Amino acid sequence: MGGAWIKGFQSTGLMTTPKHFGVHGAPLGGRDSHDIGLSEREMREIHFVPFWDVIKKYDCQSIMMSYNDYMGVPVAKSKELLINILREEWGFNGFIVSDCGALSNLTAIKHYTAKDLIEAAEQGLAAGIATNCGSTYNNREVIEAAKAGRLNTENLDNVCRSMLATMFRNGFFEHNPSQPLDWDKVYPGWNSPEHQQVAYQSALESIVLLENKNNILPLSNSLKSIAVIGPGADDLQLGDYSQKRDRHLLKSVLYGIKEVVNKNTKVSYEKGCEFFKKDYFNRDAAVNLAKKSDVVIMVLGDCSNSESLQDIVRTSGENHDLATLELPGYQQELLEAVCAAGKPVILVLQAGRPYNLSYAADNCAAILVNWLPGQEGGLATADVIFGNYNPAGRLPMTFPRHVGQVPFYYNFKTSGRRYEYVDIDFTPLYPFGYGLSYTSFEYSDLKITRQDNGNIDVQATVKNTGKIAGDEVVQLYITDMYASVKTRVMELKNFDRIHLAPGESKVVSFTLTPYEISLLNENMDRVVEPGEFKIMVGGSSPSYVPKDRIKDSVGYPNASQGVNGMIEYTGEYKADFKLDYKGISNDLQYNKKKVQVEVKNTGNINDFGKMAMYVNGIKEGDNHHFELDPGQAAVLTFDVRNDIDIRKISFVTKDKVLEKMF
Numbered sequence: 001m002g003g004a005w006i007k008g009f010q011s012t013g014l015m016t017t018p019k020h021f022g023v024h025g026a027p028l029g030g031r032d033s034h035d036i037g038l039s040e041r042e043m044r045e046i047h048f049v050p051f052w053d054v055i056k057k058y059d060c061q062s063i064m065m066s067y068n069d070y071m072g073v074p075v076a077k078s079k080e081l082l083i084n085i086l087r088e089e090w091g092f093n094g095f096i097v098s099d100c101g102a103l104s105n106l107t108a109i110k111h112y113t114a115k116d117l118i119e120a121a122e123q124g125l126a127a128g129i130a131t132n133c134g135s136t137y138n139n140r141e142v143i144e145a146a147k148a149g150r151l152n153t154e155n156l157d158n159v160c161r162s163m164l165a166t167m168f169r170n171g172f173f174e175h176n177p178s179q180p181l182d183w184d185k186v187y188p189g190w191n192s193p194e195h196q197q198v199a200y201q202s203a204l205e206s207i208v209l210l211e212n213k214n215n216i217l218p219l220s221n222s223l224k225s226i227a228v229i230g231p232g233a234d235d236l237q238l239g240d241y242s243q244k245r246d247r248h249l250l251k252s253v254l255y256g257i258k259e260v261v262n263k264n265t266k267v268s269y270e271k272g273c274e275f276f277k278k279d280y281f282n283r284d285a286a287v288n289l290a291k292k293s294d295v296v297i298m299v300l301g302d303c304s305n306s307e308s309l310q311d312i313v314r315t316s317g318e319n320h321d322l323a324t325l326e327l328p329g330y331q332q333e334l335l336e337a338v339c340a341a342g343k344p345v346i347l348v349l350q351a352g353r354p355y356n357l358s359y360a361a362d363n364c365a366a367i368l369v370n371w372l373p374g375q376e377g378g379l380a381t382a383d384v385i386f387g388n389y390n391p392a393g394r395l396p397m398t399f400p401r402h403v404g405q406v407p408f409y410y411n412f413k414t415s416g417r418r419y420e421y422v423d424i425d426f427t428p429l430y431p432f433g434y435g436l437s438y439t440s441f442e443y444s445d446l447k448i449t450r451q452d453n454g455n456i457d458v459q460a461t462v463k464n465t466g467k468i469a470g471d472e473v474v475q476l477y478i479t480d481m482y483a484s485v486k487t488r489v490m491e492l493k494n495f496d497r498i499h500l501a502p503g504e505s506k507v508v509s510f511t512l513t514p515y516e517i518s519l520l521n522e523n524m525d526r527v528v529e530p531g532e533f534k535i536m537v538g539g540s541s542p543s544y545v546p547k548d549r550i551k552d553s554v555g556y557p558n559a560s561q562g563v564n565g566m567i568e569y570t571g572e573y574k575a576d577f578k579l580d581y582k583g584i585s586n587d588l589q590y591n592k593k594k595v596q597v598e599v600k601n602t603g604n605i606n607d608f609g610k611m612a613m614y615v616n617g618i619k620e621g622d623n624h625h626f627e628l629d630p631g632q633a634a635v636l637t638f639d640v641r642n643d644i645d646i647r648k649i650s651f652v653t654k655d656k657v658l659e660k661m662f
Helices: 002-010 040-047 049-058 079-089 117-126 140-147 153-169 193-206 253-260 283-291 331-339 358-363 377-385
Strands: 062-064 095-097 129-131 208-212 225-229 266-270 295-301 345-350 366-369 441-450 456-464 470-480 491-500 505-512 526-528 531-538 562-569 577-587 592-601 607-615 624-628 633-641 648-652 657-661
Touching: 002 049, 040 049, 079 624, 095 153, 117 140, 117 153, 129 153, 193 377, 208 358, 225 253, 225 283, 253 266, 253 295, 253 377, 266 283, 283 331, 295 331, 331 345, 331 358, 345 377, 366 377, 441 531, 441 562, 456 470, 456 491, 456 531, 456 562, 470 505, 491 505, 577 633, 577 648, 577 657, 592 607, 592 624, 607 633, 624 633
Parallel strands: 062 095, 095 129, 225 266, 225 295, 295 345, 345 366
Antiparallel strands: 208 366, 441 456, 456 505, 470 491, 470 531, 531 562, 577 592, 592 633, 607 624, 607 648, 648 657
């Protein structure tokens, strides 16, 4: 999905900046940007994966670092993360952008690793951060320190080199396409019918249906009366960092319902309460309206809108975190009061994050999530509610039963004790990958075949067994049954969205490479270990019994949910790094020696490694990293001071040593 964004932007001549690298999105106590003490294993298994993928495949030209820490070091000064991993291992050759204020955060403002902005600038330059959003590199004292030679010249040269090389590579000196942006100008093509259609289709395809008791949805568009209630009903939420709102362009849920229903249907609206503030609560009006209507559509959730809006409390978005998962303000009380009125309630959760929907799951006739759906979102929501579109969105995160379950991931590792709490079940309210449809599907004919190159081909047949056409999001999961280290109970490896007419069947195919079934063993080597793998293809993440032998229980219980199979994988995959000394040269510019060694992967899988150099038995310079595909080689360059009389050099990796005597 990140690759699709990058390809789209870069196809227009823009440069993309993936962010925030890395671990910015892993919260502690519901708040982002904090040090949460993750191990290198957790980082490499989970949080590095999307960045690794887009940098390896899509040639993004810049990247933004994050506010948090990596292995206890603020990312703004982490050479390990921004040089060793990002550049040396992954081959990133663009420039690094600071998050706003991240460099000044190194001072007493936040992290206390720098006594002043000059020291903060020195740390940022050493980590390779080229551009500064904030007030550090452009601080007068920092500029004077640079002019006086009090900043490390080589580090300054390196960051300038990274930016200039990127600009030359993209032809910005020959042709600079940049023009000042006039925020008040309506640009040609802006909000064209084609753009509106894209917004509408995106909103349609992202809506997730969570509950549909007694198939109450889709609603008839000829109902006599509908009550539309809630702070989000006529206040469409666009999400963080949206442009200035133009109210007449925003199609709210209330607008959409009025457009879709029969003109003889009475549609009545009551706001009921604010999103967060408690200075308005008209419970009685909402309840009375509900009692007089055939059905109630409630739109509750987040206030996460354009930065141009002032004097509002945002309940999601950057730097707007909540301590609970309860609907904020009076929204939960409003929901319970309206449900008690006795009429069927359709809850639309308009939100940028999960909420605790346990009460709604028991008391609402239907629940759907339309997220922060964009300017056409209300019309798209109404078309789903009234059956003009069959929903097929899937949850990209877990919805817990209680905030006490957080963090809660579908791909958790096995417990050392029991899974359940004394007072609550372990299982989520709605699992990752979950979403309902107005039709039904059936899975069959799972075929799992290992190819000579080690790839695993997976095929399954999916049939629409219902009466209307619809999309199915077919998901591929694996479980490594036994391994030398603890592995996750399941992992999503791929997915595909297909459209099926009633009675139609399609064969969906996936390929798993050895890398995709590999693990990091006890020594942090990337390997594929022979053994049993469970392969599962279905419409949501597989279910499980949270007891002993949990991996045995992982799978789909029936064909309407998915199919399960096993493969005994016999191939072994491991990297093997060969070291070859390449020589010494003099660096006249920086008055040092450059020592080079080649590393070549003579194994059969991609892996990373770290190397240190010892001169006369004493460690010299920084460690260097490498990551190599089978057959690939890289030359690492170490610095040695000119005043050292070199008699012996030792290059040391985790399991190899190369010595050179002089």
